[in-house]
Amino acid sequence: MSKKIVVLGEVRDGALRNVSFEAIAAAKQIADGGEVVGALIGDQVTSLANELIAYGADRVIVVEHPHLKTYTPDGFSQALLAIVDQEKPDGIVLGHTSLGKDLSPKVASRLQAGLVSDVTEIEGAGDDAVFIRPIYSGKAFEKVKVKDGIIFVTVRPNNIAPLEKDASRTGDVASLTVDIQNLRTIIKEVIRNASTGVDLSEAKVVVSGGRGMKSAEGFKILQELADVLGGAVGASRGACDAGYCDYSLQIGQTGKVVTPDLYIAVGISGAIQHLAGMSNSKVIVAINKDPEANIFKVADYGIVGDLFEVIPLLIEECKALKVNS
Amino acid sequence: MNIFVLMKRTFDTEEKISIQNGEIQEDGAEFIINPYDEYAIEEAIQVRDAHGGKVTVISIGDDETEKQLRTSLAMGADEAVLINVEDDVDELDHTGAAHILAEYLKDKEPDLILAGNVAIDGGSGQTGPRVADLLNINYVTTITKLEIDGTNVKIVRDVEGDSEIIETSLPLLVTAQQGLNEPRYPSLPGIMKAKKKPLEELELDDLDIDEDDVETKIETVEVYLPPVKSAGRILQGELPDQVKELVNLLHTEAKVI
Ligand SMILES: Cc1cc2nc3c(=O)[nH]c(=O)nc-3n(C[C@H](O)[C@H](O)[C@H](O)COP(=O)(O)OP(=O)(O)OC[C@H]3O[C@@H](n4cnc5c(N)ncnc54)[C@H](O)[C@@H]3O)c2cc1C
Ligand SMILES: Cc1cc2nc3c(=O)[nH]c(=O)nc-3n(C[C@H](O)[C@H](O)[C@H](O)COP(=O)(O)OP(=O)(O)OC[C@H]3O[C@@H](n4cnc5c(N)ncnc54)[C@H](O)[C@@H]3O)c2cc1C
DSSP states (O other): OOOEEEEEEOEETTEEOHHHHHHHHHHHHHHTTSEEEEEEEESSOGGGHHHHHHTTOSEEEEEEOGGGSSOOHHHHHHHHHHHHHHHOOSEEEEESSHHHHHHHHHHHHHTTOOOEEEEOEEESOGGGOEEEEEEGGGTEEEEEEEOSSOEEEEEOTTTSOOOOOOTTOOOOEEEOOOOOOOOOOEEEEEEOOSOOSSOGGGOSEEEEEOGGGOSHHHHHHHHHHHHHHTOEEEEOHHHHHTTSSOGGGBBSSSSBOOOOSEEEEESOOOOHHHHTTTTTOSEEEEEESOTTOGGGGTOSEEEESOHHHHHHHHHHHHHHHHHHO | OEEEEEOOEEEOTTSOOOEETTEEOOTTOOEEEOHHHHHHHHHHHHHHHHHOOEEEEEEEEOGGGHHHHHHHHHHTOSEEEEEEOTTTOSOOOHHHHHHHHHHHHTTSOOSEEEEESOOTTTOOOOHHHHHHHHHTOEEEEEEEEEEEETTEEEEEEEETTEEEEEEEESSEEEEEOTTSOOOOOOOHHHHHHHTTSOEEEEOGGGGTOOGGGGOOSEEEEEEEOOOOOOOOEEOOSOHHHHHHHHHHIIIIISOOO
16 A cells, blocks of 8 residues: 655755755655655754655645754754654654664654664565664664554665666645644754764765774875775774774774765774674775784785885875776 | 663674574573673763763663672662563563663653664664654764764764764663773672662553554564585695695686675
């Protein structure tokens, strides 16, 4: 049976995050020929509605309010619940991001609904949809079905392919007025950490360094490699704790979960908490001087050697490849 | 201050995982306090030591869960509550788990509830915010710093590596992120004392909860291990040649650069 699914378009720094387009693709599959309704919540976000439509939303509902300028669970849940109340959808899809993780359980609780979090793949459609999600720190997977009630899922970034962008698509954009009140948390300040350039959780190539990098200086050569490959730099907890780089680069259970096409782990031992954040990557390269390092167990290609010799060579070879192709 | 910690006994995912008859094999496996709940317990103890009050650790589990609750008491918690659902339910999902915890907490007048931000086995990170919602109290997830002054609370929250400075007030539920503190190991005197600390055991009946109230909304149809990756290729030869080969493989075989 075809369904109506609401998808939240997540806005960061004034732009929609890729995971929202992936969420639309997921919603299309669950909708099974039904309707996908985009939801935009924020202060001044209406201008982004057409992009949601270009990526497959049929129409968009916008809730704007000065209190929605920054995310709070109270503000955003009031807005999303108002949309749900108006639309009475059969399902809701959000990205499994910091915002999605914080907001979805509250909204699910309000709706007395189950919630399938951190979905990496969907099989089937409509009522037969089966959701695949990693469990046990990524060492196993489960397939789950929603028994009854609203189909509420969050999707892990970079796993479900977005639909082709089609700027010629059109759809209705309507605003919904919601009285946002009684916010119990006040965000006094957001301290942006040093991450620049490509969004780590959405990057196609991630070059990641560990304690083996030895210093903050060491991380500079990783940035050079990432730049050549058009990717982003990541890190292990070990490197962050040692002060070689900012915590915003951390990959793993505590940090970001990434699924790039190519993950290059440099001087990282491969602790389970790190693997939980990257083992789903399509191709994994490990560079480590210890042939016994755990990271080689998940690697497709490995080089056993001193990273300070390997990385400069790798940068040169990648540059040469670029020149030749 | 009336402080509660939600604690899950989890499979130690550093251990090998195998599946038999469609289920994760638990026999002989190592079980631990969910690591993020250790941060929650440590923080609860520190808040109590600074502001006075009592720390109660609650867990929904089975007979085996007593071990992790005793460890929590040995770390310094004052009391423990085991909600033993072994005889009542075969399956439990987040809706049910949150309902049980909230039913227990609703007349306890908590000032502060601490949970882990995610359980390393189930991995959904839903329970904390759901419990807060059911109790109609405020919550902040993935916190790395907590300062309490009267009923005013100042928090640093980790948001994908950025830090939000948040002001809010008690009563409050927070979920712990790595970096909040360094959990202590139970000391020997702590372990001795823990044996005499109160550990209350309850069943769903004691909370007036019907099995129907905790009916699952999500059904697990299959649990499986990822396909075994064929052993990766460790390149051989002189380093410059290895690097050349790697770039060539990534370009022509894997087609990722
Ligand atoms: C609750 C919890 C959550 C955690 N969450 C995370 C998380 O999200 N992300 C995460 O990464 N970790 C996490 N950890 C920490 C994790 O357990 C490891 O401690 C951490 O990943 C180790 O980092 P590392 O691999 O950089 O360091 P190490 O384990 O010290 O490894 C360094 C590696 O570098 C290699 N090396 C050294 N010098 C060279 C050289 N010159 N050339 C080549 N190789 C070299 C060494 O052989 C070694 O393998 C968590 C831990 C806990 C308890
Ligand atoms: C008898 C029994 C049967 C179960 N059957 C199933 C099953 O069939 N399928 C299945 O997937 N799960 C099952 N569970 C696990 C249960 O459903 C989970 O504890 C719950 O749904 C939380 O999900 P999560 O692991 O994703 O935790 P998360 O939501 O990721 O946990 C976040 C935090 O919530 C708190 N928390 C989580 N669980 C508990 C708990 N049990 N007690 C106290 N605090 C907690 C902790 O602070 C934790 O850090 C069963 C549990 C029991 C006791």
